[in-house]
Amino acid sequence: MAFELIILGSNxxxxxxxxxxxxxxxxxxxxxxxxxxxxxxxxxxxxxKVKFQKINHLFxxxxxxxxxxxxxxxxxxxxxxxxxxxLYIYSPPGLKELIETVWRISQSHLTFSVVFxxxxxxxxxxxxxxxxxxxxxxxxxxxxxxxxxxFKEKPHPRKMLQEKIAEYNxxxxxxxxxxxxxxxxxxxxxIVSNAELTTNPPKARSFAFCSDTAYSEAILPLIExxxxxYHEATFTHDLMAQAEITGHSTAxxxxxxxxKANVKKLIIGHFSSRYKELQPLLNEAKTVFPDTELxxxxxxxxxx
Amino acid sequence: MAFELIILGSNxxxxxxxxxxxxxxxxxxxxxxxxxxxxxxxxxxxxxKVKFQKINHLFxxxxxxxxxxxxxxxxxxxxxxxxxxxLYIYSPPGLKELIETVWRISQSHLTFSVVFxxxxxxxxxxxxxxxxxxxxxxxxxxxxxxxxxxFKEKPHPRKMLQEKIAEYNxxxxxxxxxxxxxxxxxxxxxIVSNAELTTNPPKARSFAFCSDTAYSEAILPLIExxxxxYHEATFTHDLMAQAEITGHSTAxxxxxxxxKANVKKLIIGHFSSRYKELQPLLNEAKTVFPDTELxxxxxxxxxx
Numbered sequence: 001m002a003f004e005l006i007i008l009g010s011n012x013x014x015x016x017x018x019x020x021x022x023x024x025x026x027x028x029x030x031x032x033x034x035x036x037x038x039x040x041x042x043x044x045x046x047x048x049k050v051k052f053q054k055i056n057h058l059f060x061x062x063x064x065x066x067x068x069x070x071x072x073x074x075x076x077x078x079x080x081x082x083x084x085x086x087l088y089i090y091s092p093p094g095l096k097e098l099i100e101t102v103w104r105i106s107q108s109h110l111t112f113s114v115v116f117x118x119x120x121x122x123x124x125x126x127x128x129x130x131x132x133x134x135x136x137x138x139x140x141x142x143x144x145x146x147x148x149x150x151f152k153e154k155p156h157p158r159k160m161l162q163e164k165i166a167e168y169n170x171x172x173x174x175x176x177x178x179x180x181x182x183x184x185x186x187x188x189x190x191i192v193s194n195a196e197l198t199t200n201p202p203k204a205r206s207f208a209f210c211s212d213t214a215y216s217e218a219i220l221p222l223i224e225x226x227x228x229x230y231h232e233a234t235f236t237h238d239l240m241a242q243a244e245i246t247g248h249s250t251a252x253x254x255x256x257x258x259x260k261a262n263v264k265k266l267i268i269g270h271f272s273s274r275y276k277e278l279q280p281l282l283n284e285a286k287t288v289f290p291d292t293e294l295x296x297x298x299x300x301x302x303x304x
Numbered sequence: 305m306a307f308e309l310i311i312l313g314s315n316x317x318x319x320x321x322x323x324x325x326x327x328x329x330x331x332x333x334x335x336x337x338x339x340x341x342x343x344x345x346x347x348x349x350x351x352x353k354v355k356f357q358k359i360n361h362l363f364x365x366x367x368x369x370x371x372x373x374x375x376x377x378x379x380x381x382x383x384x385x386x387x388x389x390x391l392y393i394y395s396p397p398g399l400k401e402l403i404e405t406v407w408r409i410s411q412s413h414l415t416f417s418v419v420f421x422x423x424x425x426x427x428x429x430x431x432x433x434x435x436x437x438x439x440x441x442x443x444x445x446x447x448x449x450x451x452x453x454x455f456k457e458k459p460h461p462r463k464m465l466q467e468k469i470a471e472y473n474x475x476x477x478x479x480x481x482x483x484x485x486x487x488x489x490x491x492x493x494x495i496v497s498n499a500e501l502t503t504n505p506p507k508a509r510s511f512a513f514c515s516d517t518a519y520s521e522a523i524l525p526l527i528e529x530x531x532x533x534y535h536e537a538t539f540t541h542d543l544m545a546q547a548e549i550t551g552h553s554t555a556x557x558x559x560x561x562x563x564k565a566n567v568k569k570l571i572i573g574h575f576s577s578r579y580k581e582l583q584p585l586l587n588e589a590k591t592v593f594p595d596t597e598l599x600x601x602x603x604x605x606x607x608x
Contacts, residue, residue: 014381015347039377040344043319063410065380073343073373077318094409101405105398106367107448144411 002027003153003205003303005228007269007295008044012212012234012248013066015040016273019297021066022211024230025050028133028151034058035149035209041070042077048298053083057128059135060091061211062121062146068095072102079110086113090127090135092145093118121147124222138222140213142247148210150222156201164197205303208263211270214244215253223261227303230295231257233268236280251281255288269295306331307457307509307607309532311573311599312348316516316538316552317370319344320577323601325370326515328534329354332437332455338362339453339513345374346381352602357387361432363439364395365515366425366450372399376406383414390417394431394439396449397422425451428526442526444517446551452514454526460505468501509607512567515574518548519557527565531607534599535561537572540584555585559592573599 004027009020021038025045032054034041045052052074061067071089078087089095096116103110119125121139124147128135131154138148157179164170170184178184184192208223211232223229234248243250249257251268258266266289271278278294285292293299308331313324325342329349336358338345349356356378365371375393382391393399400420407414423429425443428451432439435458442452461483468474474488482488488496512527515536527533538552547554553561555572562570570593575582582598589596597603 013384015350020347039374040347043324043344043347046319065376065406065410065412068410069373069377069380070343072369076369076373080317098406098409102369102402105402106369106372108369 001029001202003029003207005207005230005301005303006048006050007267007297007299007301008041008048008050009038010269010271010294010296010299012232012270012272014273017276019271020044022061022270023070024209024295025055026151026207028153028205031130031133032056033135033151036061036067036211037070037074038066039069039073042074044297045074052078053081053085056085056087057135058087058089059149059209060089060095061140061148061209062092062142062144063094063098064144064212067212068098071095071099072106075099075110075114076108079108079112083112086115088115088117088128090117090119090137090149092121092147119147121145124150136222138208138210138219140210140219141216142212142214146212148208148213148219150206150208150226152206152226153204155204158194158198158201160198164192168192168197170197207303210257212248214247215249215257217257217260219257220261223257223263225262225264227264228267228301229258229261229263229265230267230269232270233281233285234270234272236275236284251284252288255285255292258285258289258292264291265301266292267295267299267301268292305333305506307333307511309511309534309605309607310352310354311601311603311605312345312352312354313342314573314575314598314600314603316536316574316576318577321580323575324348326365326574327371327374328513328599329359330455330511332457332509335434335437336360337455340365340371340515341374341378342370343373343377346378348601349378356382357385357389360389360391361439362391362393363453363513364393364399365444365452365513366396366446366448367398367402368448368516371516372402375399375403376410379403379414379418380412383412383416387416390419392419392421392432394421394423394453396425396451423451425449428454440526442512442514442523444514444523445520446516446518450516452512452517452523454510454512454530456510456530457508459508462498462502462505464502468496472496472501474501511607514561516552518551519553519561521561521564523561524565527561527567529566529568531568532571532605533562533565533567533569534571534573536574537585537589538574538576540579540588555589556592559589559596562589562593562596568595569605570596571599571603571605572596 008023011019231254233251312327315323535558537555
């Protein structure tokens with residue numbers, strides 16, 4: 001039951017030091033999602049063996065160039081590879097006009113439909129739901145409309161103890177209810193408690209993507225207790241004034257958010273090009289939140 | 305006196321086999337030009353140490369995605385690096401609208417001006433001229449308005465023999481005329497021929513970029529005798545029907561054009577992704593035009 005994130009780019013604004021810009025591929029039990037799509041994303045996908053035809057849902061945090069300039073090329077490549085499936089793109093408003101202008105002027109004719117789902121970044125919205133997971137937006141604080149994304153598995157059903165089915169002669173039609181937590185009543189009226197019939201299911205897992213954003217405690221209730229938090233950390237804390245002006249966060253601030261939200265693990269990225277070496281950012285974050293890692297290009301994070 | 309071409313990408317349509325898409329950097333005596341700008345061009349420039357701030361003139365052959373999708377990112381990176389100089393972009397019509405839509409929607413504010421010079425692709429036009437060179441368009445035959453570019457040095461002045469200046473007591477103000485071919489008349493009326501005073505200058509050099517295009521003999525007069533011809537060769541000749549339908553050329557056709565135009569050297573590129581190995585394309589071209597090379601990513605061609 002995979003829940004795996006691959007970092008396709010980790011730098012802010014421009015490519016530097018071998019780092020590309022923001023894009024991440026997320027695989028949750030064979031649902032393949034892409035989050036942001038900077039220039040070069042399709043090259044990174046080739047390099048890291050992420051199959052782009054499997055991606056049906058693409059999430060864009062905001063419309064700054066370093067998060068979207070890989071979109072036209074990726075979509076065109078999907079088309080040149082004869083894609084037929086619809087592609088859903090979730091973003092703040094404006095992306096549809098941008099992309100459709102590109103198609104019109106470059107006279108590109110796609111082999112499939114792109115469905116744009118634009119939502120404002122003022123309040124959290126549920127933008128995706130299927131039988132196993134939901135995706136909600138996380139309003140962020142940036143210079144332009146921006147929202148992150150909370151990917152969350154739905155609760156798994158409880159695990160039926162197979163030997164109890166035989167022991168109590170439980171019919172097939174009753175199993176679903178028991179897996180959802182129901183007790184079982186025998187013919188003689190005795191109640192067999194759910195605790196005797198089932199074991200706890202695996203925990204529902206979650207990942208929150210928060211970039212680009214200034215420090216904002218408003219996101220805490222939305223990301224409370226997530227298993228994996230990606231939070232941007234453009235600067236070290238000595239440049240906090242710079243972070244405030246540009247609507248970004250420091251590594252220390254990212255760690256403060258992680259701590260206050262009681263997340264299990266923090267990964268940081270969107271590094272300013274001024275940092276060739278990233279150890280200072282990591283060290284800074286770890287002083288506040290020890291379980292922090294760098295979300296570097298090619299890094300893979302699994303939620304267990 | 306550099307005249308050097310660096311190939312930044314050589315594949316058609318999509319990145320494949322480690323090859324990026326069309327873009328070439330041309331340095332003629334410290335004028336730095338960029339021709340086409342596919343996605344990833346700025347990464348290739350970093351990789352191959354081509355300084356993008358030196359580029360003041362950018363030439364776009366046509367508006368298909370695999371020739372322009374690197375433009376927004378490259379221009380934005382120039383701006384984030386605090387560029388002040390104007391950037392001139394020469395292209396078929398439509399690019400200004402596309403790029404300005406991107407700036408508006410992504411709320412990008414540049415630190416410098418981009419001047420769009422759009423020309424139709426019906427007839428050859430002189431689109432650039434300075435004291436040492438000219439650039440003319442080469443109308444091409446493609447599915448969309450497209451033109452190549454002829455970069456041509458102006459004739460160099462003849463070389464003055466220094467010892468003759470003293471021998472005939474030639475004043476400084478007369479030297480320019482002699483370098484342009486004038487004879488020198490002595491006080492006694494005797495004419496000293498220019499041939500005695502000067503030697504031949506270095507030959508004016510030229511490079512023609514022809515992509516994307518179907519086989520077209522209409523370009524022959526424009527590229528006659530150039531030192532270096534880049535001609536697209538998307539397919540091997542067994543796929544000539546495919547080449548015709550898509551407005552592309554085969555390697556054999558590229559070589560036929562090179563031969564008929566009496567060029568000095570041919571380089572081929574814009575390879576279809578179906579060719580992992582490119583030797584068949586090279587072999588095919590060489591049967592008609594022996595001095596052919598593959599214009600592969602990272603290849604450098606100097607015109608002597």
